[in-house]
Amino acid sequence: MKILVLGGDGYLGWPTAMDLADRGHEVAVVDNYLRRDLARNEDVSPLFTLPNLVERCRIWNEISPQQITPFVGDLRDWTFVQQVFTSFTPDAVIHYAEQPSAPYSMLRRQAASLTLSNNLEVTANVIFAVREFAPDAHIVKLGTMGEYGTPNIDIEEGWLNVEHKGRSDKFLFPRQAGSLYHTTKIMDTDLLWFYTRMWGLAVTDLMQGPVYGIYTDQSERDERLLPHFAYDELFGTVLNRFTVQAVAGYPLTVYGKGGQTRGYLNIRDTLQCVRLSLENPSKKGELRIFNQFVETFSVNDLAERVQAAGKEMGLSVEIKSIANPRIEREEHYYNPAHTGLIDLGLKPHPLTTEVLTQIMEKITRHKDAIDVHKIFRGTKWA
Amino acid sequence: MKILVLGGDGYLGWPTAMDLADRGHEVAVVDNYLRRDLARNEDVSPLFTLPNLVERCRIWNEISPQQITPFVGDLRDWTFVQQVFTSFTPDAVIHYAEQPSAPYSMLRRQAASLTLSNNLEVTANVIFAVREFAPDAHIVKLGTMGEYGTPNIDIEEGWLNVEHKGRSDKFLFPRQAGSLYHTTKIMDTDLLWFYTRMWGLAVTDLMQGPVYGIYTDQSERDERLLPHFAYDELFGTVLNRFTVQAVAGYPLTVYGKGGQTRGYLNIRDTLQCVRLSLENPSKKGELRIFNQFVETFSVNDLAERVQAAGKEMGLSVEIKSIANPRIEREEHYYNPAHTGLIDLGLKPHPLTTEVLTQIMEKITRHKDAIDVHKIFRGTKWA
Numbered sequence: 001m002k003i004l005v006l007g008g009d010g011y012l013g014w015p016t017a018m019d020l021a022d023r024g025h026e027v028a029v030v031d032n033y034l035r036r037d038l039a040r041n042e043d044v045s046p047l048f049t050l051p052n053l054v055e056r057c058r059i060w061n062e063i064s065p066q067q068i069t070p071f072v073g074d075l076r077d078w079t080f081v082q083q084v085f086t087s088f089t090p091d092a093v094i095h096y097a098e099q100p101s102a103p104y105s106m107l108r109r110q111a112a113s114l115t116l117s118n119n120l121e122v123t124a125n126v127i128f129a130v131r132e133f134a135p136d137a138h139i140v141k142l143g144t145m146g147e148y149g150t151p152n153i154d155i156e157e158g159w160l161n162v163e164h165k166g167r168s169d170k171f172l173f174p175r176q177a178g179s180l181y182h183t184t185k186i187m188d189t190d191l192l193w194f195y196t197r198m199w200g201l202a203v204t205d206l207m208q209g210p211v212y213g214i215y216t217d218q219s220e221r222d223e224r225l226l227p228h229f230a231y232d233e234l235f236g237t238v239l240n241r242f243t244v245q246a247v248a249g250y251p252l253t254v255y256g257k258g259g260q261t262r263g264y265l266n267i268r269d270t271l272q273c274v275r276l277s278l279e280n281p282s283k284k285g286e287l288r289i290f291n292q293f294v295e296t297f298s299v300n301d302l303a304e305r306v307q308a309a310g311k312e313m314g315l316s317v318e319i320k321s322i323a324n325p326r327i328e329r330e331e332h333y334y335n336p337a338h339t340g341l342i343d344l345g346l347k348p349h350p351l352t353t354e355v356l357t358q359i360m361e362k363i364t365r366h367k368d369a370i371d372v373h374k375i376f377r378g379t380k381w382a
Numbered sequence: 383m384k385i386l387v388l389g390g391d392g393y394l395g396w397p398t399a400m401d402l403a404d405r406g407h408e409v410a411v412v413d414n415y416l417r418r419d420l421a422r423n424e425d426v427s428p429l430f431t432l433p434n435l436v437e438r439c440r441i442w443n444e445i446s447p448q449q450i451t452p453f454v455g456d457l458r459d460w461t462f463v464q465q466v467f468t469s470f471t472p473d474a475v476i477h478y479a480e481q482p483s484a485p486y487s488m489l490r491r492q493a494a495s496l497t498l499s500n501n502l503e504v505t506a507n508v509i510f511a512v513r514e515f516a517p518d519a520h521i522v523k524l525g526t527m528g529e530y531g532t533p534n535i536d537i538e539e540g541w542l543n544v545e546h547k548g549r550s551d552k553f554l555f556p557r558q559a560g561s562l563y564h565t566t567k568i569m570d571t572d573l574l575w576f577y578t579r580m581w582g583l584a585v586t587d588l589m590q591g592p593v594y595g596i597y598t599d600q601s602e603r604d605e606r607l608l609p610h611f612a613y614d615e616l617f618g619t620v621l622n623r624f625t626v627q628a629v630a631g632y633p634l635t636v637y638g639k640g641g642q643t644r645g646y647l648n649i650r651d652t653l654q655c656v657r658l659s660l661e662n663p664s665k666k667g668e669l670r671i672f673n674q675f676v677e678t679f680s681v682n683d684l685a686e687r688v689q690a691a692g693k694e695m696g697l698s699v700e701i702k703s704i705a706n707p708r709i710e711r712e713e714h715y716y717n718p719a720h721t722g723l724i725d726l727g728l729k730p731h732p733l734t735t736e737v738l739t740q741i742m743e744k745i746t747r748h749k750d751a752i753d754v755h756k757i758f759r760g761t762k763w764a
Contacts, residue, residue: 078491109460109510116506117499120569124498128491152551153544162535162544162556167715169534174544174553176575183576187502187569193558194565198709198764327580333549382580 002026003278004088006075006126007096009053010035011228012142012211012270016094018218018225019271020278021066028069028088029053030097034118035228035235038104044232044374047244047366051224059224075122085133092138092278093130097122098188102146102179103379104234112180119184120191127195138202138281140274143189145209145263145293145336146182147175150329155336158207158289178328179381193287200285204277209263209293211270212239213355214362227267232374239264239302241375243356246310246317247363248370256324258300259331263293263338266349276344290340294348309356313364327381384408385660386470388457388508389478391435392417393610394524394593394652398476400600400607401653402660403448410451410470411435412479416500417610417617420486426614426756429626429748433606441606457504467515474520474660475512479504480570484528484561485761486616494562501566502573509577520584520663522656525571527591527645527675527718528564529557532711537718540589540671560710561763575669582667586659591645591675593652594621595737596744609649613752615759621646621684623757625738628692628699629745630752638706640682641713645675645720648731658726672722676730691738695746709763 003020007013008029021027031053039045051059057070069088073080075097098119099105105115123141130137148155151174160173172193175186192203219225230236231244242252265273273292282288297305303319310317324330342348349355363370385402389395390411403409413435421427433441439452451470455462457479480501481487487497505523512519530537533556542555554575557568574585601607612618613626624634647655655674664670679687685701692699706712724730731737745752 109514112510113503113506116502116573120498120502121495124495128494132491151553153546153549160544160546162542164535164542167535169556171533171556171558174551174556175572176553176579180576183572186572190557190565190568190572191498194562197558200764382582 001091001278002088004084004090004093005029005096006093007031007098009033009228010096010100011230012267013096014056015216015218015227015267016271016274017068018060019216019275021060021064021068022218023275024066028071029057030071030073030075030084032072032074034099038099039230039235042104042234044230044234047229047231047363047369048226050228056225059222063222075125076118078125081125081129085129089134090137092140092281093126094140094274094278095123095126096142098184099181101235102181105179105181106381107379115181116184120187123188123191127191127201130201131199138204138278139192140204140206140277141188141192143205143207144182144185145207145291146177146179147186147189147207148173148336149176149178150332150334152333155291157291157337157340158205178326196285196287202282202284202286204282204288204290206273206277206290206292208270209265210237210239211265211267212237213267214359216268216271231370233377233379238299242302242306243359244363244370245375246306246315247360247367248372250372250375251318251320252303252306253376254299254303254319254321255326256321257330258303258321259298260328261296261298261332261334263291263296263336264351265292265294266351266355268349269294269346272346273341276341276346280344291336291338292341293338295350296334305351306356309353309360312353313357313360325378325380383473383660384470386466386472386475387411387478388475389413389480391415391610392478392482393612394649395478396438397598397600397609397649398653398656399450400442401598401657403442403446403450404600405657406448410453411439412453412455412457412466414454414456416481420481421612421617424486424616426612426616429611429613429745429751430608432610438607441604445604457507458500460507463507463511467511471516472519474522474663475508476522476656476660477505477508478524480566481563483617484563487561487563488763489761497563498566502569505570505573509573509583512583513581520586520660521574522586522588522659523570523574525587525589526564526567527589527673528559528561529568529571529589530555530718531558531560532714532716534715537673539673539719539722540587560708578667578669584664584666584668586664586670586672588655588659588672588674590652591647592619592621593647593649594619595649596741598650598653614756615761620681624684624688625741626745626752627757628688628697629742629749630754632754632757633700633702634685634688635758636681636685636701636703637708638703639712640685640703641680642710643678643680643714643716645673645678645718646733647674647676648733648737650731651676651728654728655723658723658728662726673718673720674723675720677732678716687733688738691735691742694735695739695742707760707762
């Protein structure tokens with residue numbers, strides 16, 4: 001299958017591209033280094049120094065039979081979109097090409113505007129490009145569990161049958177998110193659902209929870225292939241931050257009561273979920289939605305697990321509650337369904353102490369690179 | 383009250399500004415002539431030749447004690463937004479400043495992109511400007527009944543209590559629209575609801591149905607103050623088109639079975655609804671939603687009423703069903719609530735034969751200006 005990975009330089013995009021190439025798919029990656037530029041401008045940097053996307057492809061192509069082709073450019077620019085889709089006409093597109101940080105989207109007006117424009121315009125261009133250049137291509141879009149927020153009812157997989165005054169209909173599950181970034185993902189879903197109905201697109205929208213982890217099968221072969229691993233407040237997901245904080249002797253910063261519960265998954269499971277979605281495409285005219293996570297944890301659960309794993313490694317890990325800079329419920333009901341990807345064949349990697357110590361041992365080898373000043377910033381929601 | 387009317391050059395914006403000035407409010411209007419530019423580029427034009435916004439204000443200010451101040455510029459441009467909000471700091475903002483046409487948004491990729499970017503960026507800038515320069519200002523936003531689409535359940539006013547598996551919560555009423563334009567209004571609501579929760583904005587989102595009519599009290603005083611009255615397929619609302627078609631001897635073009643049912647209102651009632659919303663603001667931290675229409679009609683109902691009114695005027699009006707260029711249900715359940723604005727004091731003007739003949743008599747005086755080639759275009763949804 002010819003697969004275009006949009007946002008192929010990112011934490012998940014690059015490992016996805018390698019995984020798909022390893023499975024024999026013909027893969028091209030597209031990125032404009034937006035994430036790298038934003039990180040540099042905000043004075044944060046990932047734990048590992050990364051080759052650029054063209055270099056990464058060159059390294060990969062030297063050691064692998066199945067090549068990856070890079071395209072560097074901005075998918076908001078239609079001329080570039082045309083160039084990509086006419087030189088590599090895909091059977092499927094995975095769309096990771098968005099500003100991915102909730103705290104970044106809340107930093108200031110310009111950051112919010114960039115998040116809104118970038119994410120919506122790229123999603124629209126992907127839809128228009130598929131219609132014009134690859135009308136049968138399956139679009140796999142990374143959404144987020146954060147689209148649902150924390151409602152007081154069970155969260156179903158994307159859809160809800162509503163009974164009201166003796167009549168019924170099926171709707172997108174109600175969505176109300178906790179950051180502007182998450183709100184742009186709601187809008188992406190609105191946009192994909194509209195054009196799926198109008199033009200018969202085949203779309204899978206993956207409501208993913210926060211991802212953790214470093215290694216995948218491919219980066220274990222050559223460390224130069226490791227992903228963009230962020231540990232700062234802006235771009236680092238919570239468990240990745242906590243593991244780095246534990247190694248650096250920096251207290252685990254729990255926001256408020258720490259009862260905030262989300263569905264988490266290992267980066268290896270992200271790759272499985274995306275591959276299963278691609279290899280079992282949705283039908284034309286169908287917006288298929290999966291809730292993509294493996295286990296739910298509260299922030300307190302995560303902190304305690306990292307503390308326990310640290311103890312096994314001889315680290316003394318402190319947990320510190322701080323005033324919550326976000327506007328969110330700190331204790332809430334949370335019961336999301338997540339059977340769709342299991343039904344497709346997902347074999348979950350649960351979060352064990354062994355998994356945590358493996359991650360923290362890897363981080364320990366890069367301990368000197370950790371700049372503790374970059375961990376916390378206190379980006380406020382209001 | 384100091385009121386900023388964004389999109390103050392439009393079909394509804396300009397009559398709203400005059401109405402509010404007449405009621406003693408201090409009014410400024412903002413527009414970038416986007417609607418005029420798009421109409422010119424698409425080779426359509428309104429029935430009346432219009433003075434530009436600065437000229438309209440000059441004419442108004444000559445005959446009225448309460449002045450209207452014009453600002454001409456693009457609200458996507460933050461420098462311009464700053465200039466407007468610092469020189470006229472409002473107590474309330476009415477936001478009409480969007481690309482308002484469903485068929486235009488479906489014309490081609492560029493038109494869709496413009497609709498998406500313009501509508502979302504302007505709404506975001508309005509939110510950011512209120513937060514920065516007028517934090518207590520009430521935002522009144524024109525949404526559309528089209529956000530709800532045509533669900534198989536009763537449409538409530540903006541919100542729905544959902545019971546699910548023994549638990550319950552209150553959500554925005556499910557939304558799925560029939561055009562990209564309407565979908566951008568869903569996204570506007572998503573955005574307003576997010577920032578209302580985060581920043582305690584006071585917002586009223588008016589889910590308006592299609593508006594018809596020409597005269598309001600103010601334009602009856604001087605014909606140079608008439609609104610932008612479009613009769614073409616792109617920018618003309620259905621009843622305005624039908625009345626022009628009847629006068630021009632052009633068959634009333636009903637799409638498909640003609641059972642498409644919507645909630646309609648007279649332009650005079652739009653002015654009442656907006657004024658009532660402004661004079662009875664929502665609370666800080668509240669997104670208040672009203673369904674803004676007076677009566678529901680199917681397209682067949684409208685065609686028959688125009689035919690009957692035409693007969694009274696001695697016109698022979700033909701009704702012609704054509705293949706539906708849109709993707710929509712032609713027969714459907716439709717039962718939307720609309721009590722909120724009545725409770726605030728709205729006194730509806732129902733659609734009577736007298737109202738229709740008044741509109742058609744006015745159009746007859748401009749009959750020579752009607753260019754029948756501009757009425758129909760067959761913009762297809764797919």
